[in-house]
Amino acid sequence: MTEKRWIYKPIPPTDKIKQVAEAINVSPEIATLLAQRGINTFDEAKAFFRPDLSNLHDPFLMKDMDVAVERLTKAIASGEKIMIYGDYDVDGTTSVATFYGFLKNHVYQNASDCPLEFYIPDRYAEGYGVSQAGVEKAANEGFGLIISLDCGIKSKEKITWAKEHGVDFIICDHHRPDDNDLPPAVAILDPKRADCLYPYKELTGCGVGFKLLQAYCKTQNISETLLLPYLDLVVTSIACDIVPITGENRIMAYYGLQQLNSNPRTGLKALMQSASLAGKMDITKVVFGLGPRINAAGRIKHAYDAVNLLLTDNEEEATNFANIIAKHNTDRKGFDTDITAEALAIIEDNIGLKNAKSTVLFKNDWHKGVIGIVASRCIEKYHRPTIILTESHGHAAGSARSVPGFDVYDAIEECAEHLIQFGGHTFAAGLTLEISEIENFRRKFEEVVNRKILPEQLSPMIDIDLKLPLIEISDKFHRIMCQMSPFGPQNMTPVFVSENVYLHGQPIKMKEKHLKINVFQEGSPAYTCVGFGMVEDYFNHLHEGKPFSICYTIEINEWQGRKSFQLMLKDIKV
Incomplete structure (x- = not known):
């Protein structure tokens, strides 16, 4: 067993905690969690707990946005052929589905002669980024503009070739550029450019594409409310690309999850059903339930299956695509298991x-x-x-x-x-x-x-928010903590430590590898704890009457209509 380091986040000064607690009428523990996340005033708390779409930044603050909108407007007005080009992962496929889907539905009004086409490179035949095959297809078939999403910032050679053959590029990327060697695109939208003063730097590729659509809507008097149904795709990109869920990402993720839970697009609904995702969708379910399936299309066969799934409005077609993708995901798991075992054996030997x-x-x-x-x-x-x-x-x-x-x-x-x-x-x-x-x-x-x-x-580490007496776990505490979601990088689900806890009854093995225990502290009720994969390390080391410390997150377990707190163990120190 590799011992994990417990790293405690700094506890803010007492006066700051008191200030937050009094400003929004919460417990010192909740106030500590908020202060750790930089929330110190009533207004900051309001913006955090009640994300508002009006707080999204003006897209024209992004370097080259005006040029990009002008070129896109010209292409649409003149009936120019436009290729929507994206990477084959979740961010790339959701980017393409968002951009292509919005233009086709709301700009070209689903016209049969719509001059739009989307393109995803084959992972194996073409590799990552803008491919030679892609730009040659555009040049040979008379496309005047390529909009690349989640790629392009490192494709100087291919974009130079495209320019020489009469094809313009608008790049929507979020990867780190080489600022001394940018491609010769008409416009490069990337918040990580050194010369870009855009206030938020952590957008996904899909997020950058969304900002371009937002800017286009502003100039064309198209209602931006038409963009909101696409936030279910944006939150999928945010979750699966593991970007910080702060600032604009938090706002878009918040409303994207609302969309996923109330009225998801047909393809995502089929995918959730295929993955047997029950209950309310959150970032974790998107990452582990939807992400691997969308990715599997490009890993095993071709990402076109994923884009077609995300674009379709036909339930039968969506179910068929979801089933195909589920089969790809099963194949992916087999490759993953076998190659991992091989790789670990090479290291061991x-x-x-x-x-x-x-x-x-x-x-x-x-x-x-x-x-x-x-x-x-x-x-x-x-x-x-x-x-x-x-x-x-x-x-x-x-x-x-x-x-x-x-x-x-x-x-x-x-x-x-x-x-x-x-x-x-x-x-x-x-x-x-x-x-x-x-x-x-x-x-x-x-x-x-x-x-x-x-x-x-x-050595592996666990980030811990604070030490928590078990007696402080209450319905109100948990309810307010849940309102801090969506959780993800830079706003992770709070992790707590309770010291000097004791067993209440004997440890239980679940499926021979998962640990279930009941614990209490002096003066507290007993709480059920579950530790996945912890039997081998801890089952024989926990004894009634001997104190130990637990590190955990708090969940609600529902069984036969009854709800109770369940502590999900991350580690134990005996």
């Missing part, structure tokens, strides 16, 4: 790999569609930056994943002399290199990680 500060593995027949998932699985066992590579078109193509606090993109950038191309974020990146360069890259990457990573970043 090599003392050098086992003791390294990073993991870089290559096998030419690993399925390219699941290597990112495999990298994440390896991090669950060996907590360190990980890159999984496989062969693709004669090169090594890889996915990188990182651990909290370590910027894997920067580390890969230091190894650029060994790479053909790379791109991504702080915690996830993609890269391509010659197979002959793998060992050189592995050595350089290990050297960079070894030099930059802090010892504590190599």
Whole structure:
């Protein structure tokens, strides 16, 4: 068992907690949670608890937005052929469904001769980003404009070729640009551009596309309320791209979840039914229920299935697409399980790999569609930056994943002399290199990680909001805490620690691997706790009469019409 570090968030000053508690009439514990999230006044609390679409930023604050709207308006007015180009993951497919769907329904009024087409590159034949096949198709078939969503910022060569062949580009991206070497697009919408003063930097690709549609509506006197039904797609991108749920993302996620729960589009409804997602949808259900299925289309076959599912209004057609995608997801799980087992065995059998500060593995027949998932699985066992590579078109193509606090993109950038191309974020990146360069890259990457990573970043950690006496758990406490949702990065579900708790009765094994216990503190009632996968580590170490500490989140369990609090264990310290 790898011991987890319990990292407590700083507790704000007492006077600040008191100020928040009095301003909105909440307990000191709730006030602490809010102050930790930077909420210190009544107005800040109001904006946090009651997200308002009127607080979305003016899209024209984004660099190049005026130019992008002007070019889009010209293309629509002149009947120019427009290609909506997106990546094959959740963010890319939701981006395409949002942009293409809105223009087709509300600008072209579903005309049979609508000059719109969407394009998703084949993960295996074309790879990530703007592809040569994509721009050649546009040039050969008379498209005058490509709008790229969730990609394009690193595609200078392909966009240069397109420009030389009479095809303009509007880029809607959110990945880190090389500000000294931007593509020659008509407009580049990316809040992470160094010269972009847009107030919120953490939009998804779908979010950037949504802002372009918002700006277009403003100039064309189209009611922005027509955009609101597309927020179910935007929240899906926000959840699955693991971006901070703060600022604009929080507002769009809040209303997107309302849409998902009240009137989801036909395709998402079919997908929820296929995934047996019961009860109220939240960010976690989107991430683990919808995300893998949408991604599976592009991982196993082609992401067109996902886009067609998200666009259709026909229930029978949606059910068929959802069933196809469910089959892709089952296949994906099989590849994922087998390759993860293989990758972990390679590390176990090599003392050098086992003791390294990073993991870089290559096998030419690993399925390219699941290597990112495999990298994440390896991090669950060996907590360190990980890159999984496989062969693709004669090169090594890889996915990188990182651990909290370590910027894997920067580390890969230091190894650029060994790479053909790379791109991504702080915690996830993609890269391509010659197979002959793998060992050189592995050595350089290990050297960079070894030099930059802090010892504590190599062991798993749990972020803890505060210590909580069990007696403080009440209906009112839980109700207010739930209103802090949607939870996600930078506003995670609150995690609590209760110290000196005692067993009430004997531990119970569920399916031989999950732990169920009842605990109490002096003066408190007993609470049921569930710890998934915790039997092996803790079942024989918990004894009545011996105190221990628990780390947990609070949920409501409903059984035969009765509701009760259930503490979902994250860790135990005996």
